[in-house]
């Protein structure tokens with residue numbers, strides 16, 4: 001490892017042909033404000049990551065909290081990983097401490113994984129100011145800890161904390177820290193932009209210098225945050241600099257502005273840069289895994305998320321809609337199927353006949369000119385009442401099916417009633433009664449809820465669910481209410497948007513009424529009908 005980190009000439013690009021993907025959603029990602037995962041949640045997320053095909057899953061910090069300890073205890077029996085290696089995270093020994101009585105290191109060994117990743121300080125400023133010790137001790141903390149864990153037979157990765165900031169200030173010290181880890185047998189040196197302040201050209205340059213310094217003795221990786229809005233760009237720059245290991249989180253989960261977003265990095269590396277990231281055939285799982293994890297961690301995905309968002313390949317009514325139908329690739333930067341997403345045509349009252357025709361073809365509905373005119377008239381009428389179909393794809397589909405002559409015969413509602421009482425102790429109770437017919441069977445169900453919408457949802461689901469067990473998989477994910485102030489002086493109306501999922505498909509329905517319960521009930525009924533229509 002002869003060093004020449006002060007590279008005098010622009011380095012020739014030696015991008016790797018493949019990188020390994022290290023997901024830290026369960027550790028760094030769960031630092032996000034307001035995010036709290038149970039051990040079961042964590043196991044489900046790990047399954048999804050393995051289904052996607054990442055190389056490493058960082059499961060947490062054993063010993064730092066009871067949940068992470070329990071996760072590692074349960075993982076061997078409850079996780080059957082196909083592609084991924086589970087990694088336990090920890091830190092180096094304490095200042096002036098001994099490795100053999102260090103609780104953090106012992107917890108890492110007891111986590112029972114084959115691979116561990118420890119964070120060590122690699123910036124002079126942090127060693128002298130945060131640790132209040134000297135640089136030799138800073139190096140020794142890393143070296144001793146790596147050596148100890150190697151002695152326990154573990155594969156050891158080093159997360160070099162504040163590396164980029166430290167390198168800019170004192171590159172010799174940062175490289176000394178890395179070198180000590182390599183000499184003790186670390187296989188991966190992960191350069192961390194802990195405060196997230198770096199920019200792509202700096203990351204590319206510095207990673208390049210480190211790769212040149214160490215040659216192929218060790219794998220250089222990057223761990224980046226999005227504080228400059230460049231998390232993804234920084235990861236791509238790191239790979240251009242020669243990094244062969246990329247850490248990040250699905251959907252960019254993480255503290256502050258988040259970690260670098262693997263949902264974006266993976267297709268960029270694979271499809272745009274020709275760098276292999278996942279096993280063959282797995283990138284098509286990206287959209288469903290991204291949505292599934294958003295669901296598991298209860299963080300709704302941004303519709304505009306690149307590649308995986310529901311708007312990522314949506315085209316709104318306009319001049320080019322009919323042109324897209326003829327030549328999709330003229331208006332889309334990739335084939336959306338490559339990431340498991342799809343083209344979507346957004347329909348509103350402004351939609352022309354060609355948009356409705358394309359939408360009908362997409363749904364496989366035979367519609368003649370008269371049926372198309374009916375849809376357009378109906379859209380105009382409903383949007384005037386306050387409906388907004390751009391946001392409610394499922395309600396639009398049902399409307400179009402009805403215009404084409406379809407009637408849902410899954411169930412028929414006889415009546416619905418919901419009552420909210422204030423009890424003598426000041427508490428509120430809500431109870432809903434729903435009577436429905438499924439064929440010639442009458443089902444009557446009563447359900448309590450924490451509010452009227454919850455109660456009618458439970459009651460309707462119970463009444464219909466007996467005949468349709470597929471509904472067990474359907475649950476509501478979002479409920480949005482907006483009061484539309486009637487400029488037409490007819491008074492305020494309520495618009496309800498209800499999102500649901502069956503674990504594979506997400507959909508949104510709409511209800512509009514002066515009465516919030518009625519608006520919710522309409523959206524709810526359509527949501528279940530849509531779920532039944534598309535039950536696998």
Ligand SMILES: [Zn+2]
Nearest residue numbers: 028194223225
């Ligand atoms: Zn981090």
